[in-house]
Structure formats: C-alpha cells, structure tokens
Amino acid sequence: MNALDIMLWGVLPYVVALVLVAGTIWRYKYDQFGWTTRSSQLYESRLLRVASPMFHYGLFVVLMGHLMGLLIPKAWTDLVVSQEGYHAVALGAGTVAGVATLVGIGLLIYRRRTTGPVFLATTRNDKLMYVILVAAIVLGIVATLTGDHTPTGEHHNYRETVSIWFRSLLIFQPDVEAMAASTWQFKVHILMGFALIALIPFSRLVHAFTVPLHYLFRPYVVYRSRDDAPAAPSHGRVRGWDPIGTKDRERTKP
Amino acid sequence: MRIMAQVGMVMNLDKCIGCHTCSVTCKQAWTNRAGTEYVWFNNVETRPGLGYPRRYEDQDKWRGGWVRTKSGGLKLRSGGRFAKLLSIFASPVQPELNDYYEPWTYDYANLISAPLGDDFPVARPKSLITGEDTAITWSANWDDSLGGVYATGSTDPIIEKLRDEANEKIKFEYEKSFMFFLPRICEHCLNPSCMASCPSGAIYKRAEDGIVLVDQDRCRGWRQCITGCPYKKMYFNHRSGKAEKCTFCYPRVEVGLPTVCSETCVGRLRYLGIVFYDADKVLEAASAPDDELYESQLDLLLDPHDPQVVAAAQAAGMPADWITAAQRSPIYALIKHFKVALPLHPEYRTMPMVWYIPPLSPVTDLLKDQGHDAEAAGNLFGAIDALRIPVSYLAELFTAGDTSIVTGVLQKLAAMRSYMRGVTLGTGRDPELAAAVGMTPEAMEQMYRLLAIAKYDERYVIPKAHREEAHGLEELACSLDFEGGPGMYESGPFGEASGRPVPVAIETYSALKARQQAEEAASSDQLHHRAGMLNWDANEDAKP
Ligand code: HEM
Ligand code: SF4
Ligand code: SF4
Numbered sequence: 001m002n003a004l005d006i007m008l009w010g011v012l013p014y015v016v017a018l019v020l021v022a023g024t025i026w027r028y029k030y031d032q033f034g035w036t037t038r039s040s041q042l043y044e045s046r047l048l049r050v051a052s053p054m055f056h057y058g059l060f061v062v063l064m065g066h067l068m069g070l071l072i073p074k075a076w077t078d079l080v081v082s083q084e085g086y087h088a089v090a091l092g093a094g095t096v097a098g099v100a101t102l103v104g105i106g107l108l109i110y111r112r113r114t115t116g117p118v119f120l121a122t123t124r125n126d127k128l129m130y131v132i133l134v135a136a137i138v139l140g141i142v143a144t145l146t147g148d149h150t151p152t153g154e155h156h157n158y159r160e161t162v163s164i165w166f167r168s169l170l171i172f173q174p175d176v177e178a179m180a181a182s183t184w185q186f187k188v189h190i191l192m193g194f195a196l197i198a199l200i201p202f203s204r205l206v207h208a209f210t211v212p213l214h215y216l217f218r219p220y221v222v223y224r225s226r227d228d229a230p231a232a233p234s235h236g237r238v239r240g241w242d243p244i245g246t247k248d249r250e251r252t253k254p
Numbered sequence: 255m256r257i258m259a260q261v262g263m264v265m266n267l268d269k270c271i272g273c274h275t276c277s278v279t280c281k282q283a284w285t286n287r288a289g290t291e292y293v294w295f296n297n298v299e300t301r302p303g304l305g306y307p308r309r310y311e312d313q314d315k316w317r318g319g320w321v322r323t324k325s326g327g328l329k330l331r332s333g334g335r336f337a338k339l340l341s342i343f344a345s346p347v348q349p350e351l352n353d354y355y356e357p358w359t360y361d362y363a364n365l366i367s368a369p370l371g372d373d374f375p376v377a378r379p380k381s382l383i384t385g386e387d388t389a390i391t392w393s394a395n396w397d398d399s400l401g402g403v404y405a406t407g408s409t410d411p412i413i414e415k416l417r418d419e420a421n422e423k424i425k426f427e428y429e430k431s432f433m434f435f436l437p438r439i440c441e442h443c444l445n446p447s448c449m450a451s452c453p454s455g456a457i458y459k460r461a462e463d464g465i466v467l468v469d470q471d472r473c474r475g476w477r478q479c480i481t482g483c484p485y486k487k488m489y490f491n492h493r494s495g496k497a498e499k500c501t502f503c504y505p506r507v508e509v510g511l512p513t514v515c516s517e518t519c520v521g522r523l524r525y526l527g528i529v530f531y532d533a534d535k536v537l538e539a540a541s542a543p544d545d546e547l548y549e550s551q552l553d554l555l556l557d558p559h560d561p562q563v564v565a566a567a568q569a570a571g572m573p574a575d576w577i578t579a580a581q582r583s584p585i586y587a588l589i590k591h592f593k594v595a596l597p598l599h600p601e602y603r604t605m606p607m608v609w610y611i612p613p614l615s616p617v618t619d620l621l622k623d624q625g626h627d628a629e630a631a632g633n634l635f636g637a638i639d640a641l642r643i644p645v646s647y648l649a650e651l652f653t654a655g656d657t658s659i660v661t662g663v664l665q666k667l668a669a670m671r672s673y674m675r676g677v678t679l680g681t682g683r684d685p686e687l688a689a690a691v692g693m694t695p696e697a698m699e700q701m702y703r704l705l706a707i708a709k710y711d712e713r714y715v716i717p718k719a720h721r722e723e724a725h726g727l728e729e730l731a732c733s734l735d736f737e738g739g740p741g742m743y744e745s746g747p748f749g750e751a752s753g754r755p756v757p758v759a760i761e762t763y764s765a766l767k768a769r770q771q772a773e774e775a776a777s778s779d780q781l782h783h784r785a786g787m788l789n790w791d792a793n794e795d796a797k798p
Contacts, residue, residue: 035471035474036494039476050344053344116383121492212476215338216336220449224458245286248288248492249382
C-alpha cells in the first residue's frame with residue numbers, strides 16, 4: 001500500500017462523491033433551465049426509437065448488476081447459490097445487457113455523427129461526456145472479460161476485492177488494501193467511472209437524477225397559483241431563453 | 255362546487271381574411287429566437303387544408319388528446335402513466351421537423367457581395383437548421399388559400415373522413431370549392447392532455463386565470479406533452495431542450511391588455527373575456543359521450559348572473575371586478591348566451607377554451623357566385639340545408655360531426671344578416687326572422703352589436719390581475735428590482751446575479767412605463783438579453 005493507492009482508493013472516492021453531491025446541488029440551484037435531456041427526437045426519430053431504449057434499458061440492467069455485485073457480500077450469495085451459478089447468471093445477464101448498452105450507445109453516436117442537425121446540436125460538453133461514457137462501458141467489459149486473472153495467473157474475484165473496498169467506503173473506513181489487490185483492468189474501469197460520476201452534474205447526464213417517478217402519483221391537472229412576485233429581470237449572465245434574433249445555428253451561449 | 259375563472263377567446267371566422275398579421279406579431283413577440291424558428295404559437299391555416307403541423311388532426315397517427323373508455327372513464331390516447339414512463343426514452347409518436355418544416359432564411363448578403371459577373375446574383379435559401387442550401391418544400395402555411403389543393407386537398411384528414419363516410423368524391427376544382435381561414439392558438443384547455451402527459455408536472459394551469467404555461471425551470475425535456483396535445487400546440491425548443499407554448503400573453507393580460515394576436519388582428523375578430531366554471535365537474539363533463547360533448551362543456555360554464563354563482567364566487571375569494579368582468583364577458587355571451595361560438599374539436603375531450611363562430615361565408619360566397627341574393631333569408635336558410643359539404647366539414651371541426659348544431663348557428667348568423675338588412679334598408683324589423691332561430695329582436699340586435707360593431711371595450715373585457723391583494727403595495731415597494739432598477743442585481747446569497755434565473759426576460763408594465771417616459775433611451779445593454787419584443791417601445795436605443 002503506497003501513497004498513490006491511498007490517494008486513489010482512499011481519498012479520491014470521497015472527492016468524487018463530494019463533487020457529485022455538491023455539483024448536483026449547485027446545478028439544481030443555479031441551472032434549472034439547463035436541466036434537461038436535450039432530446040434530439042425532433043431532428044431524427046427512426047434510429048432514436050431503437051437506440052435510446054436499447055441503451056437505457058441495457059444500462060439499467062448493468063447498473064442493477066453493479067449494485068448487486070458491490071453491495072451484497074459474497075458470503076451471502078454463497079448461501080443461496082454456488083459461485084459458479086452466480087457467475088453464470090451474472091455473466092449471462094451482464095453480457096446481454098452490456099452488449100445492448102454498447103450497441104445502443106454505438107447507434108446513438110452513429111446517429112449523432114451522421115444526422116446533420118443532431119451533430120450540429122452536439123456541444124463540446126456532449127462530446128466529452130460520450131468519450132468518458134463509452135470508455136467506462138468498454139473498460140467495464142474488458143474488466144469483466146479479462147480481469148478475473150492477475151498478471152501472475154492467479155484467480156481474481158472482484159467481489160473479494162473491489163466489493164469489499166466499496167462497502168468499506170460506505171462506512172467511512174476505506175479498505176485501501178482490498179482495492180489495491182485488484183487487477184489493473186478493474187482499477188482503470190473504476191477510475192473512468194469516477195470521471196463519469198464527477199461529470200454527471202455538469203453534463204446532460206443530470207437528467208437521470210430527475211426520473212419523473214412522481215408521475216405515477218400526481219393528479220393529471222396541475223393548478224398552480226401565479227408567481228407571487230412579478231418576474232424578476234433576467235440579465236446577461238444567466239441561462240435562459242436566447243435573446244431575440246439568435247439564429248438557430250448560433251453556438252454562442254451568453 | 256369549486257368555482258374558478260378562465261380567460262378564453264372567441265374568434266369570429268367570417269371576418270378572418272387570412273392576412274397572418276396575428277401570426278407575425280405573435281412571432282415577433284414570442285418566438286423570434288433560436289430553437290423556435292419553426293414554432294408558431296399562433297398559426298392561420300386554410301381549410302380545407304392540412305394544418306400545421308401537417309395532418310395534426312389525424313389522431314390515429316399522432317395519438318393526442320383523450321379517449322373515452324368503455325366504462326365511461328377517460329384515458330390518454332397515447333397511453334397510461336406506466337406506458338408513458340416505459341416509453342420515455344424515445345417517444346413512440348412525435349412529429350419530426352419534417353412534419354412542421356425546415357426553417358430557412360435567404361443568403362441576402364450574396365446580393366451585394368457577389369463579384370461582378372454576367373449572371374444576376376441570387377439569394378439562395380439556407381436551412382436555419384443545418385446552414386446548408388435547402389430546397390423549400392413546406393412551411394407553416396404552404397397550402398394557403400387553397401394553393402396546391404390539387405395535390406394536397408384530399409389528404410386533409412377531415413376531407414378524408416367525410417369522403418369515406420359519404421363514399422363519394424369531394425370536388426376540389428377551384429371554382430367549386432369552399433374555403434375559410436382558421437387561426438389557431440393554444441386552447442388553454444380545462445382538461446389539458448399536454449399537462450396530463452407531462453411526467454415532470456412542469457405544465458400547470460394558473461389557478462387565477464386558467465392560462466396553461468410550461469415552467470421552463472421544471473421542464474426536463476421528456477417531450478411527452480408534444481404527443482399529448484391533440485392540437486399540436488406544444489412545441490419543442492430544440493435549442494434549449496424545453497417545451498414551449500402559447501402563453502396567452504400573460505404579461506399583457508395581467509394588466510388588462512389583450513393578447514398581441516388579438517390586439518393586432520386586422521379583422522378585429524377576436525374576443526377576450528373570462529368565464530367561471532366548476533373545476534370539480536371538469537372530468538365528468540369531459541367524459542360525456544361524443545354527441546353530448548358540446549352540451550356538457552356548455553353546462554360546465556357557470557352563469558355569472560346567477561346569484562348562487564355570484565355568492566360562490568365571492569365565497570371563493572373572487573375579486574369584485576372579476577365577477578363584473580365575468581358578467582360583461584363577450585365570450586360568455588357568444589358561447590352560452592347567444593350560443594353562436596363552438597369549440598374546436600370537442601371530441602379530443604380536452605375542453606378547449608378558444609371557441610369559434612363558424613363562418614357563413616362558404617355559404618354566402620356560393621350563393622353569390624350562383625347569382626343569388628346572399629342576404630335574403632329564404633336563400634340563406636335553403637342553402638345552409640342544401641350545402642352538405644361545407645356544413646359537415648364545419649361540423650367535423652366544431653361539433654364532433656353533429657351537423658344540426660352547426661346548422662343552428664349558421665341559421666342564427668343568416669337570420670341576423672337578413673334582419674339587419676331590413677333595419678338598414680328601412681324595410682322594417684322582422685321579428686319573425688328572429689323567432690325563426692329562437693331569438694328575440696332585442697337579442698338579435700345585441701348580437702349584431704357584439705359581432706358587427708365590435709367595440710374595442712366590448713370585445714376585450716379583461717380584468718386585471720390582483721397582486722396587491724396579497725402583497726400590499728408591492729408594485730411600489732419592489733419596482734426598483736425590475737430591469738434597469740438599482741435593486742436588480744441583488745438577488746442570491748452569492749452576490750451579484752446569483753440565485754435562480756428567470757428565463758423569460760419580460761419586464762413588468764410598470765417598468766416599461768418608466769422606461770418609456772425616461773429622459774434617455776434605454777441602452778442596448780439594458781435590453782440585450784430580452785427574449786421577445788413583447789414590451790418593445792419607441793424609446794429604445796437604436797443601436798443593435
Ligand atoms: C431513469 C433515468 C433516465 C431516463 C428517464 C432517461 C431518459 C432519457 C431521455 C428521454 C433522453 C432523450 C432522448 C432523445 O429524445 O433524444 C435521454 C438521452 C440520453 N441519456 Fe438518458 N435517461 C435516464 C438515465 C440515463 C443514465 C443513467 C445515463 C448514463 C449514464 C443516460 C444517458 C443518456 C445519454 C447519453 C443520452 C443522449 C442520447 C443521444 O441523444 O445521443 N441516461 N435519456
Ligand atoms: S391546446 Fe394548449 S392546453 Fe390544450 S392540450 Fe394543447 S397545449 Fe395543452
Ligand atoms: S390577424 Fe386577424 S384577420 Fe389576419 S389572419 Fe389573424 S385572425 Fe385572421
């Protein structure tokens with residue numbers, strides 16, 4: 001266990017969590033107007049209708065898999081299913097979901113690149129987000145496929161290293177050694193995951209935090225009293241509707 | 255009873271000349287920005303015609319509005335709450351830009367900057383979406399005045415339906431066709447399906463005046479409302495990723511001014527006023543069987559002269575001037591007193607609040623063309639009965655297909671014409687004409703005054719918003735916080751300009767007044783972030 005390990009697996013996770021929480025609160029407070037999926041369906045619908053659900057549903061299964069693998073101690077699942085059984089299910093479901101996610105995002109990026117208006121509506125922020133998102137997904141697949149052996153050929157089960165470390169983070173006693181004992185594939189995947197998580201508050205990915213589950217419960221018609229104060233002025237430095245005369249293709253954000 | 259007030263509009267279609275002034279002034283005021291180039295809060299479509307976006311009335315395809323279930327309940331045509339959430343990642347049906355049109359501009363600069371040569375320089379159309387050269391193939395009023403009707407006329411969803419039913423060809427030779435204009439804005443429905451479709455609950459109906467708005471801060475771009483609205487009056491701003499819609503010019507209406515489209519209407523055909531309705535009965539009224547929908551929506555509107563209604567309004571805290579305004583309301587008079595205004599597509603069951611007086615002109619024009627006297631009562635009544643196609647077309651628009659209601663309204667309008675001709679020519683008031691359509695001569699003349707004389711202050715009866723109630727002298731106390739005032743930057747805890755932005759740069763009319771009367775022109779600095787020309791005035795810096 002060296003200083004780098006401590007920084008990466010003992011300090012960085014908390015920094016990332018802090019960025020995520022503080023960044024999200026900041027964004028929620030100061031940029032409600034920018035908090036949107038920025039849907040591009042108006043420009044192109046045919047590909048999106050296949051790609052977007054494929055990507056999102058795949059991703060949810062993948063996320064569920066992460067939660068299960070990281071949160072449920074191996075000792076518990078061992079009581080119910082054998083290691084081989086667990087592994088078979090995880091690998092089966094994981095591969096299907098992983099492939100769906102990857103094909104989905106591949107289609108989304110293809111669509112973004114080839115549909116003129118969609119490409120024009122792609123910001124630099126979006127591009128960075130795509131690079132990191134794809135990298136995290138690909139590295140995750142690499143880790144799953146090749147990370148089960150250390151370079152010296154020993155068997156490695158992430159649930160005995162990464163998961164223990166992850167749970168130790170939750171109780172604020174980071175088990176740096178457990179993580180340091182993992183393979184490089186998992187380490188790189190996790191670092192990329194950190195980058196993705198830190199990016200969420202500052203990219204369009206925030207849309208995931210406002211999943212509108214309350215839709216299931218709210219009344220259909222929403223009555224709301226007129227805002228009390230007359231609309232305060234907005235001025236140059238805030239995000240809002242573009243000033244009059246802004247062309248559709250003008251990229252400048254005030 | 256939960257009594258609520260609703261601002262609404264009635265348009266007298268006979269007077270619309272299809273000049274599009276309303277659309278243009280609305281656009282200048284509200285959608286003259288990036289991402290809204292294709293957005294027309296107000297559009298004027300020629301009927302028969304495809305409408306905007308194309309064939310929006312084809313609900314089998316677009317799945318807007320509500321449907322009545324077998325058990326008599328209501329459900330969104332596009333699916334229930336679960337179905338909507340599950341299909342949120344890509345909306346199953348949503349118009350694409352192609353269904354509207356690709357907005358464009360012209361390369362005017364080329365006209366003066368092209369090098370000297372043998373050819374005349376041209377201003378090529380450039381797509382505003384891609385910036386590339388583009389071929390213009392459609393627009394918001396491409397089939398204006400039956401232009402191209404040979405190619406497109408038979409694909410009007412209503413014509414299609416009528417033809418299927420009548421099992422015959424509807425002729426579109428220019429001289430035999432009928433035509434009128436239909437200006438459309440958001441209906442500010444009592445039972446809005448846009449709102450019901452919004453997963454975030456960002457669309458709301460203002461409790462005070464019923465105006466339907468999208469909270470730009472809460473909209474997350476799930477774009478379900480666009481499918482939800484059967485009138486396709488919910489638009490997606492593709493730049494901001496948020497839904498936008500007609501605002502009923504709420505900053506104007508709040509201070510008693512008519513909407514921009516009404517104020518600038520060349521035909522002076524728009525009426526604005528408020529009505530009272532019982533919010534607890536909306537769902538029930540919207541669930542009525544098809545052939546009772548018109549009646550059930552009429553029943554929903556309460557009689558503001560009824561002492562019980564007045565008492566209920568007072569008990570609900572309705573200000574006295576709002577009650578007076580409801581009693582003077584031109585829209586109540588046209589909708590429920592004279593019963594000459596009809597809702598647009600009541601079968602969508604959203605309980606729309608922009609109503610239309612159907613045009614008699616298709617009938618009178620045809621009579622005139624055939625050399626008949628188009629104002630003689632006998633001719634008119636006969637023609638209304640005989641002209642099956644215009645009447646059933648109007649019925650498909652305004653009464654879910656019930657021609658008897660449309661015929662009744664047209665007969666009233668025809669009777670009024672003939673009756674007033676008698677008055678003008680001095681041949682006498684003919685009470686029998688009035689009686690024939692179930693009206694008294696006095697009512698006939700009142701209706702004439704409202705429809706034909708149409709005085710400004712009778713067309714628009716708009717009570718002002720009551721802010722002072724809750725906030726004392728706030729207008730005075732806070733007016734320094736408005737645009738240009740010294741208080742304007744002191745908002746959030748992090749100093750200048752922090753805190754939540756208000757995305758709509760609309761100043762209050764008191765601030766506007768101060769600016770108009772100021773010694774110096776407002777600087778472009780003060781105005782540069784303005785999102786619309788709603789509060790334009792002449793005392794502005796000429797510099798861009
Ligand atoms: C339950 C949560 C989520 C919901 C309801 C949701 C919904 C949506 C919707 C409606 C769009 C817009 C599609 C369009 O019309 O263009 C979208 C786009 C997108 N979402 Fe999600 N999303 C969720 C979670 C996530 C998560 C967790 C991620 C990734 C970490 C993600 C990544 C993306 C990406 C990359 C796009 C852009 C697709 C493109 O246009 O290229 N979403 N999402
Ligand atoms: S007409 Fe207006 S209020 Fe009615 S459903 Fe459409 S957008 Fe909503
Ligand atoms: S301004 Fe009036 S007359 Fe002109 S198109 Fe609009 S509604 Fe019709």
